[in-house]
Amino acid sequence: xxxxxxxxxxxxxxxxxxxxxxxxxxxxxxxxxxxxxxxxxxxxxxxxxxxxxxxxxxxxxxxxxxxxxxxxxxxxxxxxxxxxxxxxxxxxxxxxxxxxxxxxxxxxxxxxxxxxxxxxxxxxxxxxxxxxxxxxxxxxxxxxxxxxxxxxxxxxxxxxxxxxxxxxxxxxxxxxxxxxxxxxxxxxxxxxxxxxxxxxxxxxxxxxxxxxxxxxxxxxxxxxxxxxxxxxxxxxxxxxxxxxxxxxxxxxxxxxxxxxxxxxxxxxxxxxxxxxxxxxxxxxxxxxxxxxxxxxxxxxxxxxxxxxxxxxxxxxxxxxxxxxxxxxxxxxxxxxxxxxxxxxxxxxxxxxxxxxxxxxxxxxxxxxxxxxxxxxxxxxxxxxxxxxxxxxxxxxxxxxxxxxxxxxxxxxxxxxxxxxxxxxxxxxxxxxxxxxxxxxxxxxxxxxxxxxxxxxxxxxxxxxxxxxxxxxxxxxxxxxxxxxxxxxxxx
Amino acid sequence: xxxxxxxxxxxxxxxxxxxxxxxxxxxxxxxxxxxxxxxxxxxxxxxxxxxxxxxxxxxxxxxxxxxxxxxxxxxxxxxxxxxxxxxxxxxxxxxxxxxxxxxxxxxxxxxxxxxxxxxxxxxxxxxxxxxxxxxxxxxxxxxxxxxxxxxxxxxxxxxxxxxxxxxxxxxxxxxxxxxxxxxxxxxxxxxxxxxxxxxxxxxxxxxxxxxxxxxxxxxxxxxxxxxxxxxxxxxxxxxxxxxxxxxxxxxxxxxxxxxxxxxxxxxxxxxxxxxxxxxxxxxxxxxxxxxxxxxxxxxxxxxxxxxxxxxxxxxxxxxxxx
Numbered sequence: 001x002x003x004x005x006x007x008x009x010x011x012x013x014x015x016x017x018x019x020x021x022x023x024x025x026x027x028x029x030x031x032x033x034x035x036x037x038x039x040x041x042x043x044x045x046x047x048x049x050x051x052x053x054x055x056x057x058x059x060x061x062x063x064x065x066x067x068x069x070x071x072x073x074x075x076x077x078x079x080x081x082x083x084x085x086x087x088x089x090x091x092x093x094x095x096x097x098x099x100x101x102x103x104x105x106x107x108x109x110x111x112x113x114x115x116x117x118x119x120x121x122x123x124x125x126x127x128x129x130x131x132x133x134x135x136x137x138x139x140x141x142x143x144x145x146x147x148x149x150x151x152x153x154x155x156x157x158x159x160x161x162x163x164x165x166x167x168x169x170x171x172x173x174x175x176x177x178x179x180x181x182x183x184x185x186x187x188x189x190x191x192x193x194x195x196x197x198x199x200x201x202x203x204x205x206x207x208x209x210x211x212x213x214x215x216x217x218x219x220x221x222x223x224x225x226x227x228x229x230x231x232x233x234x235x236x237x238x239x240x241x242x243x244x245x246x247x248x249x250x251x252x253x254x255x256x257x258x259x260x261x262x263x264x265x266x267x268x269x270x271x272x273x274x275x276x277x278x279x280x281x282x283x284x285x286x287x288x289x290x291x292x293x294x295x296x297x298x299x300x301x302x303x304x305x306x307x308x309x310x311x312x313x314x315x316x317x318x319x320x321x322x323x324x325x326x327x328x329x330x331x332x333x334x335x336x337x338x339x340x341x342x343x344x345x346x347x348x349x350x351x352x353x354x355x356x357x358x359x360x361x362x363x364x365x366x367x368x369x370x371x372x373x374x375x376x377x378x379x380x381x382x383x384x385x386x387x388x389x390x391x392x393x394x395x396x397x398x399x400x401x402x403x404x405x406x407x408x409x410x411x412x413x414x415x416x417x418x419x420x421x422x423x424x425x426x427x428x429x430x431x432x433x434x435x436x437x438x439x440x441x442x443x444x445x446x447x448x449x450x451x452x453x454x455x456x457x458x459x460x461x462x463x464x465x466x467x468x469x470x471x472x473x474x475x476x477x478x479x480x481x482x483x484x485x486x487x488x489x490x491x
Numbered sequence: 492x493x494x495x496x497x498x499x500x501x502x503x504x505x506x507x508x509x510x511x512x513x514x515x516x517x518x519x520x521x522x523x524x525x526x527x528x529x530x531x532x533x534x535x536x537x538x539x540x541x542x543x544x545x546x547x548x549x550x551x552x553x554x555x556x557x558x559x560x561x562x563x564x565x566x567x568x569x570x571x572x573x574x575x576x577x578x579x580x581x582x583x584x585x586x587x588x589x590x591x592x593x594x595x596x597x598x599x600x601x602x603x604x605x606x607x608x609x610x611x612x613x614x615x616x617x618x619x620x621x622x623x624x625x626x627x628x629x630x631x632x633x634x635x636x637x638x639x640x641x642x643x644x645x646x647x648x649x650x651x652x653x654x655x656x657x658x659x660x661x662x663x664x665x666x667x668x669x670x671x672x673x674x675x676x677x678x679x680x681x682x683x684x685x686x687x688x689x690x691x692x693x694x695x696x697x698x699x700x701x702x703x704x705x706x707x708x709x710x711x712x713x714x715x716x717x718x719x720x721x722x723x724x725x726x727x728x729x730x731x732x733x734x735x736x737x738x739x740x741x742x743x744x745x746x747x748x749x750x751x752x753x754x755x756x757x758x759x760x761x762x763x764x765x766x767x768x769x770x771x772x773x774x775x776x777x778x779x780x781x782x783x784x785x786x787x788x789x790x791x792x793x794x795x796x797x798x799x800x801x802x803x804x805x806x807x808x809x810x811x812x813x
Contacts, residue, residue, distance in 0.1 A: 002575075002576045002577065002578060002606060002607055002608070003608075006605060006606050006607065006608045007606060009605040009606070009608075010602045010603070010605040010606035011602075012605075013598065013601050013602035013605045014591075014594075014602045017594045017595070017598035017601070017602065018591055018593045018594055019593060020593055303591055304591075307588065307589055307590060307591060307592070308585075308586045308588065308589040309589045309590065309591060311551070311554070311556055311585050311586065311589060312585075312589050312603070312646070314555075314556055315554045315555070315556065315571075315577065315578075315583060315585075316577070316578055316603060316606040316607070317606065318572070318574075318575065318576075318577065490551070490556065490557040490558060491551070491556040491557065
């Protein structure tokens with residue numbers, strides 16, 4: 001009896017009885033693990049300062065200039081911001097004035113000056129109006145009138161911090177109330193200026209900003225009469241420091257302050273934490289494993305044509321497309337298992353080695369962790385089916401291997417070139433089968449952080465499963481075309 | 492219509508293979524041009540003709556691997572691709588080299604067995620049957636062509652099919668192997684199987700086949716029993732032994748016969764009955780020692796039949812079979 005289960009059994013027997021194919025698939029597993037080990041040991045950051053971690057466990061940038069006093073219990077602070085000017089260094093290391101859209105000047109109430117401590121703040125920005133932000137990841141837009149000066153107010157009561165904005169110090173608009181856990185009875189409150197790196201072409205340049213504050217009033221449990229000025233997080237992996245010839249400072253003048261600062265109070269991204277590693281970095285071996293998988297998958301069918309074995313195979317089956325589907329299932333399952341095994345060993349190994357070398361790895365939610373592991377296995381399995389189908393279409397090994405590597409591995413390698421324009425790499429990661437590498441993205445984009453969200457930096461243009469869908473689309477279309485041609489063509 | 496044909500109307504429901512009016516064109520080349528013949532159970536049918544005559548193409552068509560422009564090829568009354576379980580009907584060997592060189596002979600049979608739902612036990616049975624049991628676990632890439640032929644035959648027999656179809660199974664076999672193969676094919680037919688064996692050399696099948704399909708230029712030019720073919724080729728010819736060959740040929744030609752010197756002191760005469768030849772030679776005083784009905788060999792039949800096809804082949808060097 002020749003049914004589909006028999007075909008599957010036959011194709012599985014074929015696969016497991018050719019040593020080269022089994023070895024090739026095991027190689028794919030080993031390559032994933034090997035590259036993870038290399039990634040883990042290749043970077044030595046022992047002794048570098050720790051990455052600041054926000055209340056949510058995410059890495060943050062928490063470096064800014066802070067003019068502060070202690071506040072115990074209930075209290076309120078009001079100020080006007082009349083100017084916010086930013087300077088960006090030129091190639092000659094001179095500062096020219098420019099707009100840094102997320103330069104920030106305003107009021108902040110923070111548990112302590114320790115980096116990563118909880119806070120709530122209301123601020124004027126370089127290009128995004130008034131914002132109320134808390135605990136690094138939360139961002140609320142304030143009233144949008146462009147009037148200047150702009151009055152800001154923070155009221156604190158326990159863990160609740162409410163922000164207000166006003167254009168005239170009489171009519172106040174409430175922007176939002178943040179419930180900041182862990183503020184404690186006594187907090188630090190006051191003025192701050194931050195100035196994140198300015199995105200410039202494919203890189204960033206550290207900027208510095210200066211704000212003019214006036215009409216500073218405090219009410220409630222403010223201690224001291226004396227404002228202290230401090231640079232928070234001067235030495236931090238997520239802070240590139242001040243441009244040359246610039247430094248943080250504050251100056252009292254006419255009942256107000258002029259404050260100069262750099263840095264940011266925001267979640268860290270790849271640009272601001274370039275020394276941090278990702279799951280995608282640990283799984284770099286995926287591209288090498290793909291090459292092994294593609295070669296095995298193509299040979300699984302092209303050898304049958306080369307040796308005329310396809311006649312025996314087709315004569316032994318009732319339906320020709322059944323042969324192709326059986327091969328696809330066997331190959332897909334074998335590759336998925338090999339890929340999953342590789343990932344499950346590689347990720348903990350790479351992370352452990354990286355941690356031992358003092359390398360910080362961007363954290364991953366458990367659902368994203370599962371998605372990366374299953375997704376990488378699915379990426380390899382789907383690629384094997386694509387390669388099988390192209391092999392059946394070409395009926396020629398070398399041509400098919402070349403075609404699939406060009407379509408799937410080459411874009412990934414191109415994207416790893418730092419000077420490839422973002423528009424080109426985004427396009428490549430949308431339309432080519434390599435879009436499926438989005439499955440390995442673990443970095444998060446933040447609207448309130450300007451950065452190079454490019455594939456090179458680990459940010460893909462498509463959602464993870466949409467990326468896989470692109471690859472799967474190519475695989476399904478190729479498989480259907482191959483099945484059709486197999487039925488139509490003389491064997 | 493060839494004088495050697497004694498074709499019967501195709502029996503569509505018959506067991507065996509019925510090929511009717513196959514026509515297939517590859518570009519400018521007509522590979523099959525009305526190929527028709529029948530393969531019956533219990534008989535070894537030789538499928539002979541020069542290389543490129545369409546034998547392999549016909550076999551691929553029978554197995555549903557190649558499509559034809561016209562005609563039908565039926566296995567037990569059904570097209571191959573309509574058979575629910577094709578390997579239960581026909582076992583075939585198209586190309587002994589069709590192996591993965593890295594897979595052992597046993598594993599090659601094992602996947603084929605699994606494709607038919609047969610257990611590994613059956614693999615060991617057929618390996619023993621063809622005498623490969625001792626080398627079965629070696630990589631097939633190291634097999635001689637003769638060993639590959641045996642492996643191919645083992646593969647064809649896995650499903651114990653009532654029809655066995657083998658393309659050039661004698662190729663690359665040593666003399667021992669050829670003797671074994673002849674006996675083996677005859678035993679398959681004796682078990683009631685229909686056996687179709689192709690060859691481009693008549694000598695390979697002449698002692699094995701009971702029935703012959705001679706092909707040339709894409710069609711069967713003879714489809715008849717071996718005895719019938721020989722009789723037809725021998726009909727009306729007389730062999731004559733004489734020491735005065737030239738004189739005898741002049742006398743007989745004068746009387747209207749076709750005369751041909753076929754060897755030292757032998758002449759083949761056609762167009763005159765034997766008694767008339769004796770009378771003529773006696774009257775003319777030509778010495779002769781033996782007059783007998785000429786007995787053609789299969790090789791003669793084959794050469795005569797395929798003469799045209801060989802000419803065709805010489806004029807068209809392009810390979811017809813792929």
